[in-house]
Amino acid sequence: MDFPVTFQIFGKTVLAHPVFETLGIFLGMRFYFYLKRKSTEKLSFNTSAAVLIGATAGALIGSKLIGNLEDPYALFEHFSFKRFWTNNTIVGGLAFGLIGVELAKKIVGHKESTGDLIVYPLILAIIIGRIGCFLTGVHEETYGLPTTSVFGMHLGDEYLRHPVALYEIAFLIILWIFLKRIESKRKYPSGFIFQVFMLSYFTFRFFLDFIKPKVGIIGNLGTIQLVSLSVIIYYIYKIKNTIKFKL
Template structure:
């Protein structure tokens, strides 16, 4: 396979990464609307819309803020509007979106979870989006460090690397399956599904970053890993009181 993968269009071409990213938003949203139609939602449509706007604003800012700090030495020498818009990360988007949601819900007086219904649509969107990242090859910057493992992939520079974007796709599919299997036997408490979703991904990213060519501080961690640790500490109760994640048997 030749990377990056593009769709020929006359004398030009369309990056598959762009197509997958667009599809991820579309399919994720369609899946969410399907679930909302078939689920009793304790949050009104008006409040849902406002919360969604808060989440989008927080995700946009969080994604780009963490993205520009990924490589501190380049920050001040390259920083401009294009640098800000061109650097983004899912971890920052998730935690920024979380902050945006919590602030919005506090203003609205909403106390029930707004994230549980978003878990499966988000997983679907992540799988489709990361497929695009994989097909983009080196251009996307989500590949891993050099590796001699049998499944290591040459993304076009002659170096066989960890396909960390494929690792993430496998992670999301396994998480999806695990949540579905758990829900066959137990009922998640309000907000528990989203907490497990967030904590699982933060732990995964904390670990997988060790095999990515990131900028690491002298103490051995990258900016994304520090952000992941901050998010994990925010959800510390998930580890201490895991029994509270469930209400009863299904």
């Protein structure tokens, strides 16, 4: 396979990453609305609208902000709006989307968790997006460090690299199966599946970034790892309280 994979759309050459990212968002949203129609838990219009606006605004701001702060030196020394707008990361989107939802819920006075329903659509959207990351190779900053391991692949340059996008896809498929098994075992309080998803995904991303190119912010830890650590600590606390409530 030759990297990067591109598509001809309206006479222009487009990298696979934005194509699959857009497809992932579209299919993830369709899956979410399908699950929402089937769900017995109904939210009022005001609550649904507030959660949607909070999640969208938070995710948009967070994905751009954290994506650019991965290399703060480049951001501040050679700032350009085009670079700022095109840099994004799912880690920032999830973390700030969570903040946006929690703020929106406080505004409308909704105290119950609203996260479980979005878990599997999120996983589906990320998997599809990561297919695009893999097909783009080294032409966007979603590749791994050079490696001599059996997993190394040529992604568009002379090095064998960790195919980190494939690692993430494999992890998310396993996580999907694991969460389904948790659901089938017993009834947990609303929001528990989302909490396990967030803890699992951010723990995975923390360790995955050790085999990705990054700028060290504190020691050898990059921006994404520092954000991941904050979310991990938050959800360890949340899950501890949820399990205590269950018992």
